[in-house]
Amino acid sequence: MTTSIKKLPDIEQVLSGNGACGGCPATMALRIVGKALGPNAIMLLTPACSVASMGMTPKLGYNWPCINICFATAGSSASGITHAIEIMKEKGRLQGDLPTVFSWAGDGGTYDIGFQALSAAAERNDNFIHFCYNNEAYSNTGVQRSGATPRGSYTTTTPTGKRHPKKNMALLMLEHNIPYVATATVAYPGDLYDKVVKAKNTPGMKYIEILSPCYLGWQFDMPETVQMSRMAVKSGAWLLWEAENGKITFNNPSSQIISGKKEPAPVDEYLMKQGRFSRLLKGPDAESRIAEIQGDINREIAFMRERAKITY
Amino acid sequence: MKSVTKEHRPISWPTKGSGGDTGSWRTHRPVVDIKKCTKCQFCWVYCPEAVIEREEITIDYQYCKGCGVCALECPVGAISMEKEE
Amino acid sequence: MKSPQIIMETGAHAAALAVKSARVDVVPGYPITPQTSIMEAIAAMVENGEMNARFIPVEGEHSAMAAAVAASAAGARVFTATSANGLLYMHEVLHMASGGRLPVVMCNVNRGIFAPWTLWADHQDSFAQRDTGWIQYHCSSNQEVFNTILQAFRVAEQINVPVMVNFDGFAISHCLMPLAIPPQEDIDRFLPLHEPEWRLDPTHPSSFSNVTNAAEYAPFRRMLSDDILASIALTKKAAQEYQEITGMWDGDTIDTYRLEDAEVVAFAINSMAAELKLSVDILREQGIKAGLLRPRLYLPFPAEDIISVLPQNAQVMVLDRNYNFGHQGGILASELKSALHGRRNDITVKNRVMGIGGIDLTRRFMAAEIRAMMDE
Numbered sequence: 001m002t003t004s005i006k007k008l009p010d011i012e013q014v015l016s017g018n019g020a021c022g023g024c025p026a027t028m029a030l031r032i033v034g035k036a037l038g039p040n041a042i043m044l045l046t047p048a049c050s051v052a053s054m055g056m057t058p059k060l061g062y063n064w065p066c067i068n069i070c071f072a073t074a075g076s077s078a079s080g081i082t083h084a085i086e087i088m089k090e091k092g093r094l095q096g097d098l099p100t101v102f103s104w105a106g107d108g109g110t111y112d113i114g115f116q117a118l119s120a121a122a123e124r125n126d127n128f129i130h131f132c133y134n135n136e137a138y139s140n141t142g143v144q145r146s147g148a149t150p151r152g153s154y155t156t157t158t159p160t161g162k163r164h165p166k167k168n169m170a171l172l173m174l175e176h177n178i179p180y181v182a183t184a185t186v187a188y189p190g191d192l193y194d195k196v197v198k199a200k201n202t203p204g205m206k207y208i209e210i211l212s213p214c215y216l217g218w219q220f221d222m223p224e225t226v227q228m229s230r231m232a233v234k235s236g237a238w239l240l241w242e243a244e245n246g247k248i249t250f251n252n253p254s255s256q257i258i259s260g261k262k263e264p265a266p267v268d269e270y271l272m273k274q275g276r277f278s279r280l281l282k283g284p285d286a287e288s289r290i291a292e293i294q295g296d297i298n299r300e301i302a303f304m305r306e307r308a309k310i311t312y
Numbered sequence: 313m314k315s316v317t318k319e320h321r322p323i324s325w326p327t328k329g330s331g332g333d334t335g336s337w338r339t340h341r342p343v344v345d346i347k348k349c350t351k352c353q354f355c356w357v358y359c360p361e362a363v364i365e366r367e368e369i370t371i372d373y374q375y376c377k378g379c380g381v382c383a384l385e386c387p388v389g390a391i392s393m394e395k396e397e
Numbered sequence: 398m399k400s401p402q403i404i405m406e407t408g409a410h411a412a413a414l415a416v417k418s419a420r421v422d423v424v425p426g427y428p429i430t431p432q433t434s435i436m437e438a439i440a441a442m443v444e445n446g447e448m449n450a451r452f453i454p455v456e457g458e459h460s461a462m463a464a465a466v467a468a469s470a471a472g473a474r475v476f477t478a479t480s481a482n483g484l485l486y487m488h489e490v491l492h493m494a495s496g497g498r499l500p501v502v503m504c505n506v507n508r509g510i511f512a513p514w515t516l517w518a519d520h521q522d523s524f525a526q527r528d529t530g531w532i533q534y535h536c537s538s539n540q541e542v543f544n545t546i547l548q549a550f551r552v553a554e555q556i557n558v559p560v561m562v563n564f565d566g567f568a569i570s571h572c573l574m575p576l577a578i579p580p581q582e583d584i585d586r587f588l589p590l591h592e593p594e595w596r597l598d599p600t601h602p603s604s605f606s607n608v609t610n611a612a613e614y615a616p617f618r619r620m621l622s623d624d625i626l627a628s629i630a631l632t633k634k635a636a637q638e639y640q641e642i643t644g645m646w647d648g649d650t651i652d653t654y655r656l657e658d659a660e661v662v663a664f665a666i667n668s669m670a671a672e673l674k675l676s677v678d679i680l681r682e683q684g685i686k687a688g689l690l691r692p693r694l695y696l697p698f699p700a701e702d703i704i705s706v707l708p709q710n711a712q713v714m715v716l717d718r719n720y721n722f723g724h725q726g727g728i729l730a731s732e733l734k735s736a737l738h739g740r741r742n743d744i745t746v747k748n749r750v751m752g753i754g755g756i757d758l759t760r761r762f763m764a765a766e767i768r769a770m771m772d773e
């Protein structure tokens with residue numbers, strides 16, 4: 001059973017009054033991550049919104065030891081820290097339980113510039129959690145397209161809408177044979193919490209991707225962060241799943257969509273709520289563009305349904 | 313030669329208000345009607361800023377940015393967004 | 398007192414043995430010719446238990462330096478090594494090491510830069526990293542490589558600035574020479590355990606390199622610049638104390654040969670400077686009062702020490718194994734002229750570029766070059 005909201009721990013690792021935008025999904029998610037990891041952890045940040053949010057020297061908005069690192073290096077930097085603390089513990093220079101090492105990167109630092117080092121860390125199965133808070137664009141630099149931007153979305157570098165679908169990063173990480181991979185989103189905090197707890201208690205490399213609807217990048221109203229997250233899941237545009245030692249399980253409500261018990265909500269409503277799509281869905285080609293986006297979603301649902309059947 | 317200390321490194325320390333008194337960003341303030349509240353804690357869990365106390369549902373207005381997520385997620389409409397003076 | 402163990406080793410293996418002797422904790426590594434044999438030797442020593450450390454086989458040099466700086470921030474003693482394009486690929490992260498005041502030590506085995514490909518030594522690679530805020534040593538023998546790595550850790554950890562130990566590909570990295578390994582207890586006395594005053598520590602959470610305002614950024618940069626200059630005193634002290642403990646001496650910021658009465662001074666670094674001692678002997682036999690001045694430190698540039706040892710009215714022949722593109726000649730000559738300007742107007746500086754891409758620099762060739770330069 002998913003942990004209920006009332007059972008989530010009190011501990012707050014994200015401190016009030018940080019530099020994040022109002023309604024920020026990244027800090028929303030990081031609060032839940034903090035409840036699952038607790039204070040005994042080391043955080044790595046690649047350039048992203050959460051670096052802008054964390055406060056300027058000498059103030060820090062997160063209650064962990066944190067290190068800002070070069071953009072391409074989430075995987076390799078986390079490996080460096082995890083090996084350092086393990087050998088220092090072996091040599092008797094560190095006391096107590098080993099901290100959890102986790103990198104906190106956006107979709108740019110994960111799908112694009114961070115991909116090579118992340119892939120290598122996964123192949124080595126180094127002991128840390130990589131979180132991708134995915135807002136489907138380079139939001140911190142003013143919303144440019146990334147490998148996570150879905151087809152049809154406006155960004156400042158895809159002014160007429162992105163021509164290509166996003167890639168399935170979580171599945172790519174799974175194909176590295178790492179022990180734990182999960183997807184989550186801010187509307188389902190208990191689901192996210194449970195997944196982080198599992199990752200924390202699993203040795204080796206873990207990957208958790210959190211869909212993070214950004215009102216500035218996606219162009220919806222600031223209070224609607226959680227609603228957009230929920231609509232993404234209900235339309236099947238975002239699937240909640242986890243894979244323990246390679247075995248994929250879908251989580252509610254995505255499991256009902258995958259099993260066919262529930263039809264995904266038509267994507268139109270989800271798209272028209274977001275200026276990044278709706279501004280381009282006005283002309284005579286609107287119908288075919290929506291069909292194209294719906295086609296991408298249907299393909300992913302069908303593919304993941306079949307992929308989950310492969311076990312070993 | 314000066315002795316090298318941690319001041320030679322760009323180090324920061326955890327503190328509330330790392331972005332300043334972010335309550336000043338608000339255009340609207342969330343106001344809780346505690347009589348309607350069912351203590352479901354949705355507002356607490358979804359608050360990006362950790363400014364809502366989960367038992368008494370009090371809000372730290374020094375840092376609340378007024379995003380309105382709590383008001384929209386409240387299932388019983390116990391939180392309203394009121395225009396700041 | 399135990400005496401040192403004398404073995405025959407290559408420069409690359411001398412480096413690996415120094416890393417073991419320094420009790421390094423973490424070594425991220427990636428292969429590139431001619432550095433590869435350092436990483437192979439370390440990986441083997443970690444695997445067979447001779448060295449109590451973690452070897453991280455990363456997927457590229459950018460990641461090697463990233464893992465190194467992160468491990469250093471976690472409080473570990475860290476080493477890595479590279480060459481040529483690998484060093485250039487690290488460039489961004491080199492700045493993070495220095496700006497973040499992380500005492501990483503790295504060997505760069507000098508090799509010419511692509512394009513076109515060359516495998517052999519010149520000094521374009523390390524000189525191209527001049528402005529990254531790393532202290533740079535350049536070594537002329539296998540023994541000096543070993544000794545300098547230990548001195549480098551000591552200086553780096555005293556002042557929290559990363560140090561690069563450079564030596565030539567093949568001429569040093571792959572050539573066997575006698576190597577004296579001092580007893581481990583002597584090395585431990587010279588280089589105590591690394592106890593950083595700051596590290597990533599969940600019991601005292603703090604954050605590394607958040608965004609800064611200009612008013613905060615500028616003082617960090619000034620302190621880095623000041624401390625790199627201040628490291629000159631520490632490099633001298635490290636060389637002296639290393640000599641007191643081990644009896645070995647390679648020079649401190651500089652090394653000299655037959656310099657006191659020299660009228661013609663050869664000025665060069667790395668393996669060619671070792672060969673130049675023989676060129677000096679040849680010139681002396683020909684009746685020319687020749688000598689050698691070899692900077693061990695390239696950065697910080699040991700200007701005061703050079704100024705104080707150059708004989709009156711000397712002609713200094715700078716032999717550069719690199720190009721200073723956009724200027725006549727090489728980079729070392731520019732550095733020297735800049736140091737002498739307004740301080741030693743009695744000195745004449747002449748410059749030739751040679752040995753690019755590993756062209757062999759023999760004692761006779763360099764003696765002849767110096768003779769020819771005298772007539773220019």
